[in-house]
Amino acid sequence: MAIVLGPNQYGKAENRLVTVSRNGSVHTIKDLTVSTSLRGDLSDTHLTGDNAKVLATDTQKNTVYAFAKEAPVGEIEDFALRLGRHFVGTQEAISGARILIDEHAWERIDGHDHAFSQGSNEKRTTAVTIEGSSAWVVSGVRDLVVLKSTGSEFHGYPKDPYTTLKETNDRILATSVTARWRYAGTDVDWAKSYAEIRSVMLKTFADKHSLSLQQTLYAMGEAVLNARPEVAEVRLSMPNKHHFLVDLSAFGLENDNEVFYAADRPYGLIEGSILRDDAPDAGQAWSTLPAF
Numbered sequence: 434m435a436i437v438l439g440p441n442q443y444g445k446a447e448n449r450l451v452t453v454s455r456n457g458s459v460h461t462i463k464d465l466t467v468s469t470s471l472r473g474d475l476s477d478t479h480l481t482g483d484n485a486k487v488l489a490t491d492t493q494k495n496t497v498y499a500f501a502k503e504a505p506v507g508e509i510e511d512f513a514l515r516l517g518r519h520f521v522g523t524q525e526a527i528s529g530a531r532i533l534i535d536e537h538a539w540e541r542i543d544g545h546d547h548a549f550s551q552g553s554n555e556k557r558t559t560a561v562t563i564e565g566s567s568a569w570v571v572s573g574v575r576d577l578v579v580l581k582s583t584g585s586e587f588h589g590y591p592k593d594p595y596t597t598l599k600e601t602n603d604r605i606l607a608t609s610v611t612a613r614w615r616y617a618g619t620d621v622d623w624a625k626s627y628a629e630i631r632s633v634m635l636k637t638f639a640d641k642h643s644l645s646l647q648q649t650l651y652a653m654g655e656a657v658l659n660a661r662p663e664v665a666e667v668r669l670s671m672p673n674k675h676h677f678l679v680d681l682s683a684f685g686l687e688n689d690n691e692v693f694y695a696a697d698r699p700y701g702l703i704e705g706s707i708l709r710d711d712a713p714d715a716g717q718a719w720s721t722l723p724a725f
Protein backbone atom coordinates (compact mmCIF):
# COMPACT_ATOMS: atom_id res chain seq x y z
CA MET A 434 0.00 0.00 0.00
CA ALA A 435 1.18 3.50 -0.76
CA ILE A 436 -0.25 6.74 0.54
CA VAL A 437 -0.41 9.50 -2.03
CA LEU A 438 -1.38 13.15 -2.15
CA GLY A 439 -4.77 13.68 -3.77
CA PRO A 440 -6.27 16.82 -5.32
CA ASN A 441 -5.37 19.97 -3.44
CA GLN A 442 -5.53 23.73 -3.73
CA TYR A 443 -4.60 26.65 -1.50
CA GLY A 444 -5.11 30.36 -1.35
CA LYS A 445 -6.40 33.31 0.65
CA ALA A 446 -10.08 33.07 1.41
CA GLU A 447 -12.49 35.96 1.81
CA ASN A 448 -10.33 39.02 1.18
CA ARG A 449 -12.62 41.95 1.93
CA LEU A 450 -12.03 44.61 -0.72
CA VAL A 451 -13.84 47.94 -0.96
CA THR A 452 -12.96 50.45 -3.66
CA VAL A 453 -14.11 54.03 -4.03
CA SER A 454 -14.08 55.49 -7.55
CA ARG A 455 -14.17 59.26 -7.54
CA ASN A 456 -15.80 61.05 -10.43
CA GLY A 457 -15.59 64.60 -9.12
CA SER A 458 -17.73 64.67 -6.02
CA VAL A 459 -19.74 61.61 -7.10
CA HIS A 460 -18.35 58.43 -5.61
CA THR A 461 -19.06 54.83 -6.61
CA ILE A 462 -18.22 51.99 -4.29
CA LYS A 463 -17.56 48.36 -4.95
CA ASP A 464 -17.68 45.98 -2.01
CA LEU A 465 -16.24 42.55 -2.76
CA THR A 466 -15.23 39.38 -0.98
CA VAL A 467 -12.50 37.74 -3.05
CA SER A 468 -11.12 34.23 -2.51
CA THR A 469 -8.13 32.92 -4.44
CA SER A 470 -7.08 29.27 -4.77
CA LEU A 471 -4.13 27.93 -6.72
CA ARG A 472 -3.44 24.41 -8.00
CA GLY A 473 -0.43 22.83 -9.64
CA ASP A 474 2.88 21.19 -8.87
CA LEU A 475 2.53 21.43 -5.11
CA SER A 476 3.60 18.01 -3.86
CA ASP A 477 6.93 19.28 -2.42
CA THR A 478 5.38 21.48 0.21
CA HIS A 479 2.96 18.73 1.26
CA LEU A 480 5.53 15.92 1.29
CA THR A 481 8.75 17.61 2.42
CA GLY A 482 7.86 21.17 3.40
CA ASP A 483 9.90 22.65 0.53
CA ASN A 484 8.04 25.87 -0.31
CA ALA A 485 9.96 26.86 -3.44
CA LYS A 486 6.78 26.56 -5.54
CA VAL A 487 4.34 28.05 -3.02
CA LEU A 488 3.24 31.58 -3.87
CA ALA A 489 2.34 32.68 -0.33
CA THR A 490 -1.33 33.22 0.41
CA ASP A 491 -0.21 36.57 1.79
CA THR A 492 1.14 37.47 -1.66
CA GLN A 493 -2.14 36.36 -3.21
CA LYS A 494 -3.97 38.73 -0.84
CA ASN A 495 -1.65 41.60 -1.73
CA THR A 496 -2.17 40.93 -5.43
CA VAL A 497 -5.94 41.34 -5.00
CA TYR A 498 -5.50 44.81 -3.45
CA ALA A 499 -2.75 45.92 -5.85
CA PHE A 500 -4.80 44.84 -8.88
CA ALA A 501 -7.73 46.87 -7.56
CA LYS A 502 -5.49 49.97 -7.71
CA GLU A 503 -3.60 49.25 -10.94
CA ALA A 504 -6.75 49.17 -13.09
CA PRO A 505 -10.46 49.65 -12.44
CA VAL A 506 -11.96 46.52 -10.87
CA GLY A 507 -14.83 46.55 -13.39
CA GLU A 508 -17.19 43.58 -13.47
CA ILE A 509 -16.40 40.82 -10.99
CA GLU A 510 -16.01 38.28 -13.81
CA ASP A 511 -13.33 40.40 -15.50
CA PHE A 512 -11.51 41.01 -12.21
CA ALA A 513 -11.54 37.27 -11.42
CA LEU A 514 -10.27 36.39 -14.92
CA ARG A 515 -7.45 38.95 -14.57
CA LEU A 516 -6.37 37.58 -11.21
CA GLY A 517 -6.58 33.93 -12.24
CA ARG A 518 -4.69 34.45 -15.48
CA HIS A 519 -2.03 36.43 -13.62
CA PHE A 520 -1.33 33.65 -11.11
CA VAL A 521 -1.27 30.92 -13.76
CA GLY A 522 0.72 33.05 -16.20
CA THR A 523 3.44 34.19 -13.81
CA GLN A 524 4.10 31.18 -11.55
CA GLU A 525 5.61 28.24 -13.37
CA ALA A 526 4.40 25.68 -10.83
CA ILE A 527 0.83 26.99 -10.85
CA SER A 528 -1.28 25.40 -13.57
CA GLY A 529 -4.75 26.35 -12.38
CA ALA A 530 -6.61 28.92 -10.33
CA ARG A 531 -10.06 29.29 -8.86
CA ILE A 532 -11.21 32.81 -8.02
CA LEU A 533 -14.47 33.30 -6.15
CA ILE A 534 -15.96 36.78 -5.80
CA ASP A 535 -19.11 37.91 -4.02
CA GLU A 536 -20.30 41.45 -4.66
CA HIS A 537 -22.31 43.13 -1.91
CA ALA A 538 -24.79 45.68 -3.21
CA TRP A 539 -24.95 49.24 -1.91
CA GLU A 540 -27.55 51.76 -2.98
CA ARG A 541 -27.24 55.52 -2.96
CA ILE A 542 -29.22 57.19 -0.19
CA ASP A 543 -31.67 59.40 -2.06
CA GLY A 544 -29.28 59.95 -4.98
CA HIS A 545 -26.58 61.17 -2.57
CA ASP A 546 -23.04 61.60 -3.99
CA HIS A 547 -21.21 59.60 -1.36
CA ALA A 548 -23.65 58.03 1.12
CA PHE A 549 -25.00 54.53 0.63
CA SER A 550 -27.27 52.00 2.33
CA GLN A 551 -27.14 48.24 2.17
CA GLY A 552 -30.74 47.32 1.53
CA SER A 553 -30.50 43.56 1.42
CA ASN A 554 -28.15 40.74 2.04
CA GLU A 555 -28.26 39.64 -1.61
CA LYS A 556 -24.93 38.99 -3.31
CA ARG A 557 -23.90 38.78 -6.95
CA THR A 558 -21.32 36.00 -7.30
CA THR A 559 -18.78 34.61 -9.69
CA ALA A 560 -16.55 31.55 -9.69
CA VAL A 561 -13.83 31.63 -12.32
CA THR A 562 -11.67 28.61 -13.01
CA ILE A 563 -8.48 28.77 -15.01
CA GLU A 564 -6.70 25.63 -16.17
CA GLY A 565 -3.71 26.43 -18.37
CA SER A 566 -5.14 28.57 -21.14
CA SER A 567 -8.76 27.49 -20.58
CA ALA A 568 -11.21 29.55 -18.55
CA TRP A 569 -14.70 28.82 -17.23
CA VAL A 570 -17.05 31.37 -15.71
CA VAL A 571 -19.93 30.41 -13.42
CA SER A 572 -21.78 33.45 -12.12
CA GLY A 573 -24.79 33.71 -9.89
CA VAL A 574 -26.73 35.25 -7.07
CA ARG A 575 -27.05 34.29 -3.39
CA ASP A 576 -29.51 35.14 -0.65
CA LEU A 577 -32.10 36.51 -3.06
CA VAL A 578 -35.14 36.22 -0.77
CA VAL A 579 -38.55 36.12 -2.46
CA LEU A 580 -42.10 35.42 -1.34
CA LYS A 581 -45.49 35.18 -2.98
CA SER A 582 -48.59 35.25 -0.82
CA THR A 583 -50.74 33.21 -3.20
CA GLY A 584 -50.41 31.40 -6.53
CA SER A 585 -48.85 28.33 -4.92
CA GLU A 586 -50.37 24.90 -4.26
CA PHE A 587 -49.03 21.57 -3.03
CA HIS A 588 -51.06 18.37 -3.27
CA GLY A 589 -51.15 14.95 -4.90
CA TYR A 590 -48.15 13.60 -3.00
CA PRO A 591 -48.05 10.04 -1.59
CA LYS A 592 -49.72 9.47 1.79
CA ASP A 593 -47.91 6.87 3.85
CA PRO A 594 -48.34 6.05 7.56
CA TYR A 595 -46.06 8.94 8.49
CA THR A 596 -47.73 11.61 6.38
CA THR A 597 -49.45 14.40 8.29
CA LEU A 598 -49.03 17.32 5.85
CA LYS A 599 -52.35 18.77 4.70
CA GLU A 600 -52.87 19.35 1.01
CA THR A 601 -53.26 22.98 0.03
CA ASN A 602 -54.55 24.95 -2.93
CA ASP A 603 -53.31 28.24 -1.58
CA ARG A 604 -50.15 28.73 0.40
CA ILE A 605 -47.31 31.17 0.84
CA LEU A 606 -44.29 30.27 -1.28
CA ALA A 607 -41.03 31.74 0.00
CA THR A 608 -37.41 30.93 -0.68
CA SER A 609 -33.91 32.31 -0.65
CA VAL A 610 -32.52 31.70 -4.12
CA THR A 611 -28.96 30.56 -4.66
CA ALA A 612 -28.41 30.38 -8.41
CA ARG A 613 -25.30 29.70 -10.40
CA TRP A 614 -25.17 29.75 -14.16
CA ARG A 615 -22.40 28.52 -16.39
CA TYR A 616 -21.48 30.66 -19.36
CA ALA A 617 -20.70 28.95 -22.64
CA GLY A 618 -17.77 31.34 -23.21
CA THR A 619 -16.04 34.42 -21.82
CA ASP A 620 -17.02 37.03 -24.40
CA VAL A 621 -20.03 38.26 -22.45
CA ASP A 622 -21.47 41.61 -21.34
CA TRP A 623 -21.39 40.47 -17.71
CA ALA A 624 -23.36 43.32 -16.15
CA LYS A 625 -26.16 43.18 -18.70
CA SER A 626 -26.33 39.40 -18.56
CA TYR A 627 -26.51 39.43 -14.75
CA ALA A 628 -29.25 42.05 -14.65
CA GLU A 629 -31.38 40.25 -17.21
CA ILE A 630 -30.96 36.79 -15.67
CA ARG A 631 -31.91 38.13 -12.24
CA SER A 632 -34.92 39.88 -13.71
CA VAL A 633 -36.08 36.80 -15.65
CA MET A 634 -35.79 34.61 -12.55
CA LEU A 635 -37.78 37.06 -10.43
CA LYS A 636 -40.48 37.50 -13.04
CA THR A 637 -40.84 33.75 -13.43
CA PHE A 638 -41.05 33.22 -9.67
CA ALA A 639 -43.78 35.85 -9.52
CA ASP A 640 -45.81 34.84 -12.59
CA LYS A 641 -45.56 31.04 -12.62
CA HIS A 642 -48.51 29.44 -10.83
CA SER A 643 -46.72 26.90 -8.66
CA LEU A 644 -47.75 23.31 -7.99
CA SER A 645 -44.43 22.61 -6.26
CA LEU A 646 -41.24 24.50 -5.54
CA GLN A 647 -39.57 21.96 -7.83
CA GLN A 648 -41.79 23.15 -10.70
CA THR A 649 -40.95 26.77 -9.92
CA LEU A 650 -37.23 25.97 -9.80
CA TYR A 651 -37.34 24.29 -13.20
CA ALA A 652 -39.39 27.12 -14.71
CA MET A 653 -36.89 29.70 -13.46
CA GLY A 654 -33.93 27.84 -14.97
CA GLU A 655 -35.80 27.18 -18.22
CA ALA A 656 -36.73 30.87 -18.54
CA VAL A 657 -33.08 31.89 -18.12
CA LEU A 658 -31.96 29.47 -20.84
CA ASN A 659 -34.74 30.64 -23.17
CA ALA A 660 -33.83 34.29 -22.64
CA ARG A 661 -30.03 34.14 -22.52
CA PRO A 662 -28.13 32.26 -25.26
CA GLU A 663 -24.79 32.90 -23.53
CA VAL A 664 -25.82 30.62 -20.64
CA ALA A 665 -25.27 26.86 -21.00
CA GLU A 666 -26.59 25.63 -17.66
CA VAL A 667 -28.32 26.90 -14.53
CA ARG A 668 -28.10 25.33 -11.06
CA LEU A 669 -30.49 26.37 -8.35
CA SER A 670 -30.67 25.69 -4.64
CA MET A 671 -33.89 26.88 -3.05
CA PRO A 672 -34.90 26.29 0.57
CA ASN A 673 -38.65 26.08 1.09
CA LYS A 674 -39.14 28.74 3.76
CA HIS A 675 -42.26 27.25 5.29
CA HIS A 676 -45.07 29.50 6.48
CA PHE A 677 -47.47 27.47 8.59
CA LEU A 678 -51.06 28.54 9.14
CA VAL A 679 -51.57 29.15 12.86
CA ASP A 680 -54.48 27.25 14.42
CA LEU A 681 -56.55 30.01 16.06
CA SER A 682 -59.60 27.82 16.78
CA ALA A 683 -58.84 27.78 20.53
CA PHE A 684 -59.66 31.49 20.49
CA GLY A 685 -62.83 30.98 18.47
CA LEU A 686 -61.10 32.58 15.47
CA GLU A 687 -61.03 31.40 11.88
CA ASN A 688 -57.70 31.66 10.06
CA ASP A 689 -58.51 32.28 6.44
CA ASN A 690 -54.92 32.23 5.15
CA GLU A 691 -54.02 35.41 7.02
CA VAL A 692 -51.91 34.51 10.06
CA PHE A 693 -48.79 32.39 9.65
CA TYR A 694 -45.89 31.11 11.68
CA ALA A 695 -42.68 31.65 9.67
CA ALA A 696 -40.58 28.60 10.54
CA ASP A 697 -36.83 28.95 10.61
CA ARG A 698 -35.92 25.25 10.45
CA PRO A 699 -36.13 22.56 9.35
CA TYR A 700 -36.77 23.60 5.78
CA GLY A 701 -37.31 21.68 2.57
CA LEU A 702 -34.28 22.06 0.32
CA ILE A 703 -35.01 21.86 -3.38
CA GLU A 704 -32.02 21.75 -5.73
CA GLY A 705 -31.64 21.10 -9.41
CA SER A 706 -29.86 21.88 -12.62
CA ILE A 707 -31.39 22.87 -15.94
CA LEU A 708 -29.27 22.71 -19.07
CA ARG A 709 -29.34 22.67 -22.82
CA ASP A 710 -28.99 19.16 -24.23
CA ASP A 711 -26.29 20.49 -26.56
CA ALA A 712 -24.47 22.46 -23.85
CA PRO A 713 -20.69 22.54 -24.24
CA ASP A 714 -18.81 20.30 -21.84
CA ALA A 715 -18.64 21.76 -18.33
CA GLY A 716 -14.94 20.94 -17.98
CA GLN A 717 -13.65 22.21 -14.62
CA ALA A 718 -16.41 24.82 -14.28
CA TRP A 719 -18.14 23.26 -11.24
CA SER A 720 -15.34 21.36 -9.56
CA THR A 721 -14.97 22.18 -5.84
CA LEU A 722 -17.70 24.82 -5.96
CA PRO A 723 -19.43 25.13 -2.60
CA ALA A 724 -23.13 24.18 -2.50
CA PHE A 725 -23.04 22.35 -5.82
Ligand SMILES: O=c1[nH]c(=O)c2[nH]c(=O)[nH]c2[nH]1
Nearest residue numbers: 587598644645646647673701
Ligand atom coordinates in the same frame (compact mmCIF):
# COMPACT_ATOMS: atom_id res chain seq x y z
O1 LIG B 1 -43.11 22.51 -3.05
C1 LIG B 1 -42.94 21.58 -2.24
N1 LIG B 1 -42.19 20.50 -2.60
C2 LIG B 1 -41.98 19.45 -1.74
O2 LIG B 1 -41.29 18.45 -2.09
C3 LIG B 1 -42.57 19.52 -0.47
N2 LIG B 1 -42.58 18.68 0.60
C4 LIG B 1 -43.30 19.28 1.58
O3 LIG B 1 -43.48 18.83 2.74
N3 LIG B 1 -43.78 20.49 1.14
C5 LIG B 1 -43.36 20.66 -0.13
N4 LIG B 1 -43.51 21.67 -1.03
